[in-house]
Amino acid sequence: MSLVVEQTGMFSTLQDRGRRGLRDLGIPWAGVGCEPWMRFANRLLDQVEDTPVIETFEGGLTLRVKTEPVKISLIGDVLATITHSDSSVTQANAWRTHTLVDGDKLTIKRTGIYRCAVLGVQHLDVTPHYGSASTYLNASLGGLNGGTLQIGDDLPYAEQNAATLGEHKSLQPFQFPGEKNEAADGNLTWTVQAVPGPQDDAFTDTALETFFTHTFTVTADIDRMGARLDGPEIKHRSAKHKDIVSDAILPGSVQVPGIGKPIVMLADAHTVGGYPKIATVTSADRALFALCRPGTKIQFDRVNTIAAREHTLQLEESVQQHLASVSPVVDTHLNTSRLLGLNLIGGVTDALDFDS
């Protein structure tokens, strides 16, 4: 029993919380870009919060159920459909679970206002690699074979709990504090809290002022490793401040290379680098860079380490509250009695019967 990849979408990988503790060997964390989304996806399925999920960028991913039914969850601003074996199509809403049966095809058509979506799979059965199933392409770590999902890949899952297969759960969409998804001119401006440093002293006072008062636009040059931003030039104190003897890089580090345009480093960020880092995005706000589309404007709010941590603790509290708000949904499409009627769960199953 597995989900078979029929279409890969633009970029789809398996991710969990990431592969921690190996940065001293030059190995990045990887991991899901928007960690709260992974937790929501798994909580909806009543499973451990860092069970691996599928992170998919933009639309196009299609998965087909092979043999046994499976419960999945969708998180994001997703437009998704389920095509059944009789060619009928139903819409699959996000922020809830769905049950897919043999032959059903789930397609993520669009990821809406966000760049990515997260798909949870109940009892997804992936072997961790150095403590994590997170895919890191550059060293072929994690995932199925260390790579992106490929057509024909089989995502195996363990047997589902038949008694709850027809029961579904949902959540309200979660909004991050920095997200403001309404803009008169169509250009969203999101607010991100950042602490100056570690190399804020490599920049002029004016540059620091500019960084925290102007907005920067997310360019098309954005991936799991980092996001290049465009905006007013951030000037280094002098030519010799444009490069430093290599220092640690972490997800959230904002590097400024010689051309003066910031790069926010993300989950796949390499571990050391020689560009000075003007600021570090709070861990709470890193997730926003996994979600924002090119064109989004970013306003960096200057905070100290105490306020940064307070911000992270507050986000954690909101996420916990949101996790606790999971509630059952009354499903008109596939409830337990319908599944029983289809002879898919419980009682005597007659495969031939189902095939006809």
Add this chain to the structure above:
Amino acid sequence: MQSPVRYLNAGDTALIVEFGNDIDKALVDAVNALREHVKQLHKQGHLPGLQETIPTFRSLAIVIDPLVISVDEVKATLQNHPVSAQQNTSTSSNAWRLPVCYGSDFGPDVESVAKATHLSTDEVIASHLRQTYQVYLLGFQPGYGFLGDTDPRLHLPRRTEPRIRVPAGSVAIAMKLTCVYPWDCPGGWHLLGRCPLPMFNAQADRPTMLSPNDTVTFESIDANAFNALEKDRINGVIQWSSWLNHSSP
């Protein structure tokens, strides 16, 4: 000589303890001493929420879980429990010997290095072989070790024209450092030879051969020995442990 330690902020997830702004063995040793110290403090329960530490040439990044501890608490703990002078830094490090086939196609820059350093090609190779190197840090790519110091006569800036593709295994020098490229990648260092051993193996218990603070010596092999070892590597039968340099009896 050493400038005072600076505590630098890296958001709510890390504190950077900076020892200087140079590539210098004394700084690396100070970084490693602090790293060992932080591990001990964690064991003693002083640093709950410690996730990992990342040593670099100039600094130690102390990564924490902000839900458990604040960077300001980490700073206070370090100030209340300073590193003792006799801190042992080399308890767990490995000593490796790495076979290298120097020159010809394996090390196409031996001659240009000889020219730039006013040495003969044999002297370039001999001086690269003579040193025992310390792994100053790993980074840039998984398993990519920056080793130092090279013989001062071999100190050169990076090539003015970086190569689009440097083959994996290439042994190269730049500045006061040497390295073995674990992967095919672009690179601007001067290529002296090639090592047939894998520097990264995603099937091994630990994926990289080198760890920070290990020591490395190189030994010269001929093309036949290189080809035999390369065959072993392709067949996946190379055991890193056979290349540990056991001290002579």
